[in-house]
Amino acid sequence: MTRIPHESSGEPNPLQVxxxxxxxxxxxMKWRTHPEDVLPLWVxxxxxxxxxxxxxxxxxxxxxGDTGYPAGTAYAEALADFAGKRWGWDGLxxxxxxxxxxxxxxxxxxxxxxxxxxxxVVVNPPVYPPFYLFVEHMDRRVAEASxxxxxxxxxxxxxxxxxxxxxxxxRAAYLLCNPHNPTGTVHTAAELxxxxxxxxxxxxxxxxxxxxxxLVLGDAGFVPYLSVPGAERGxxxxxxxxxxxxxxxxxxxxxAGPGAAADLERMPEEVGHGPSHVAVIAHTAALRDxxxxxDALLAGLDAxxxxxxxLLAEHLPAIRYRPGDATYLAWLDCRALGLGDDPxxxxxxxxxxxxxxxxxxxxxxxxxxxxxxxxxxxxLSEAVxxxxxxxx
Numbered sequence: 176m177t178r179i180p181h182e183s184s185g186e187p188n189p190l191q192v193x194x195x196x197x198x199x200x201x202x203x204m205k206w207r208t209h210p211e212d213v214l215p216l217w218v219x220x221x222x223x224x225x226x227x228x229x230x231x232x233x234x235x236x237x238x239x240g241d242t243g244y245p246a247g248t249a250y251a252e253a254l255a256d257f258a259g260k261r262w263g264w265d266g267l268x269x270x271x272x273x274x275x276x277x278x279x280x281x282x283x284x285x286x287x288x289x290x291x292x293x294x295x296v297v298v299n300p301p302v303y304p305p306f307y308l309f310v311e312h313m314d315r316r317v318a319e320a321s322x323x324x325x326x327x328x329x330x331x332x333x334x335x336x337x338x339x340x341x342x343x344x345x346r347a348a349y350l351l352c353n354p355h356n357p358t359g360t361v362h363t364a365a366e367l368x369x370x371x372x373x374x375x376x377x378x379x380x381x382x383x384x385x386x387x388x389x390l391v392l393g394d395a396g397f398v399p400y401l402s403v404p405g406a407e408r409g410x411x412x413x414x415x416x417x418x419x420x421x422x423x424x425x426x427x428x429x430x431a432g433p434g435a436a437a438d439l440e441r442m443p444e445e446v447g448h449g450p451s452h453v454a455v456i457a458h459t460a461a462l463r464d465x466x467x468x469x470d471a472l473l474a475g476l477d478a479x480x481x482x483x484x485x486l487l488a489e490h491l492p493a494i495r496y497r498p499g500d501a502t503y504l505a506w507l508d509c510r511a512l513g514l515g516d517d518p519x520x521x522x523x524x525x526x527x528x529x530x531x532x533x534x535x536x537x538x539x540x541x542x543x544x545x546x547x548x549x550x551x552x553x554x555l556s557e558a559v560x561x562x563x564x565x566x567x
Contacts, residue, residue, distance in 0.1 A: 186471035189223035190479065191551050198222050203423065209529050214558045217519075217529045221420045221503060221549035226468035229419060232460035236453055245274055245452040251428055253462035254413060261389070261466075264402045271431040273442055276449030278386045278427045279305050281412040283313055284446050285429060286348055288438045289380035289410070290315055295340040295347040297379070299328060300537030301506070303356045306384075307537060310350065318347075321538050326358045326497060326506075330369050337377040349374060351383040353400055354391065357506040357536060357545040359480075359499015361395045364403055371405030380435075381409040386427070387502045389418030389469060392477045395500035407434035415458035417502075418472075419465055420549075424454035476503050479548045479555060486556060490563040503549035506533075510542035512566065519544040526565030528558045 199206060205220040236242065251272040258264045275281035286296060292314040298306045300319050310317050320336035323329040333349075340347035351370065354361045362370075374381050383400040391397045401411050414427035427450070431439040461469075480498040483505055487494050495508035507530075509518035519530040522544065533543030548555055 186467050188475035188478075189226075189468065189472050190221070190475040190549065192224050193222055193551075195551075195554060209523075213523065213527045213529050214554060214561065215529045216547045216550065216554075216558050217531045217545070219417065219504065219547060219549075220422060221472075221547075222551060222554065223420050223472065223549070225421075226419055226461055226465035228460045228464035228468070229421070229457050232456050232464075233424075233453060236456050241452070241456070243452055244448070245426070245450050245455045248272070250274060250426065250455050250459045250462075253459045254415075254428055257389075257462045257466070258399065262397055262399060262402075264399050266402055267399075267430060268433075271433070271436050271439060273429045273439055274447050274450045274455065275412070275427050275429050276446070277416065277425045278384055278412045278414050279309055280446075280449065281427050281429045282350065282382055282384055283309050284442055285382045285410045285412065285438075286310070286313065286315065286350070288441055289382070290346050290348045294345065297333070297336050297340060297347065297349045298537070299333075299352065299355070301357060301533065301539040301543065302352055302537055303384070304535035304537075306350055306352070307535070315348075319538050322355075322358070322360075326355075326360050328362060328366050328370065330366070330373070333370070334373050334377075337373055337379050341377050341379065346380075347377070348380045348382055351381055351400060353383050353385050354387045354397065354499075354501035356387060356502060357504050357531075358497075359502045359504060359506070361391055361397060361500040364398045367398055367400055367403045368405060370400075371403055371409070375405055375408070381406065383409060383411040385411050385413050386417050388413060389415070390473070390476070390503060391501045392473055392480065393500060397501070401430060401432045407432040410435050410438065415461040415465075418469055419458075419461040421454070421457055421461065424451060424457045426450040426454035426458050476549065479503075479550075479552065480505065482552060483546070483548050483555060483559070486559040490559050491566075503547060505546040505548050507544045507546055508542065509544055514542075516541040518542065522562050522565050524565075526561040528561045528565075 493511040531545035533540035
């Protein structure tokens with residue numbers, strides 16, 4: 176598979192467009208959960224204006240009164256075209272896709288297709304907390320296969336977890352986060368091929384959450400799970416939500432490998448009634464016409480991850496931070512600060528900076544915090560200054 180790298184777009188950095196007083200006019204979760212004296216660097220919303228192509232598409236739909244029910248395959252066609260140009264992957268077959276309300280609800284539906292109540296779902300902690308919440312809510316059992324000390328998949332641990340999962344419970348699934356949230360790790364083709372081989376050996380069905388796939392930084396290359404040999408029975412969930420900051424416009428795509436087409440066909444029809452038609456229009460416009468905006472964003476995020484590393488080295492050298500190759504999320508190891516299991520609580524109370532607590536991310540989350548660096552250089556710098564002041 177040949178990857179075609181993105182190039183500098185020449186567009187302004189979207190992260191540097193909106194001043195803080197404008198951002199505080201927003202009414203979303205990020206800006207309304209905490210008092211106004213708190214800098215919110217926690218939930219996965221970016222401090223950017225929308226891509227002009229998205230604004231035009233949504234505005235045109237509203238002018239037309241085009242606010243009915245979603246129909247057609249435009250979203251899937253746009254994603255297939257994006258995947259071919261961006262990742263060199265031509266295996267996204269439109270006929271093996273289905274629109275779902277969002278990635279996590281799509282994950283739930285895919286897991287329902289390949290597991291039953293009481294079955295095991297394997298995850299790689301520390302990992303996105305809803306993996307635990309959604310899986311347990313649907314009466315499945317979570318089994319942890321922790322990441323290695325280097326933040327990468329530990330294939331030996333994964334194999335042993337697969338073996339126990341099918342021995343104890345019969346059927347099992349593996350909920351793969353690719354790229355990984357919160358570490359920003361981009362799994363390689365070799366790692367994913369090894370995962371596919373293990374899944375086939377033990378009869379474990381892979382469901383890949385690939386929502387952060389457009390947000391790969393620098394020279395790293397995203398590898399879709401369904402593109403590797405042996406992944407034919409896999410299922411994937413993708414969306415423009417994270418790449419173009421559209422979490423409030425809910426829509427995603429479930430994608431089946433050739434060997435999982437029959438599973439996807441069994442998905443209940445009513446699941447497709449959940450996505451918003453206007454959201455589908457927005458996501459389609461982002462993928463088709465918002466690539467230069469995305470490239471400008473990626474350049475800004477790339478600069479921010481290294482700025483954060485420099486700021487921490489200067490002001491909080493005891494925090495261990497390995498810049499990830501994807502996402503706008505930074506995983507901070509704060510254990511050397513002596514702040515206990517939940518350093519995010521200390522930074523909020525003493526520094527008025529809201530980070531995500533590491534505890535809900537599962538094993539390996541204690542003593543850690545997740546920081547959202549999808550903001551301006553000025554806000555990022557002020558946040559680190561406040562965090563340092565909280566320790567004095």
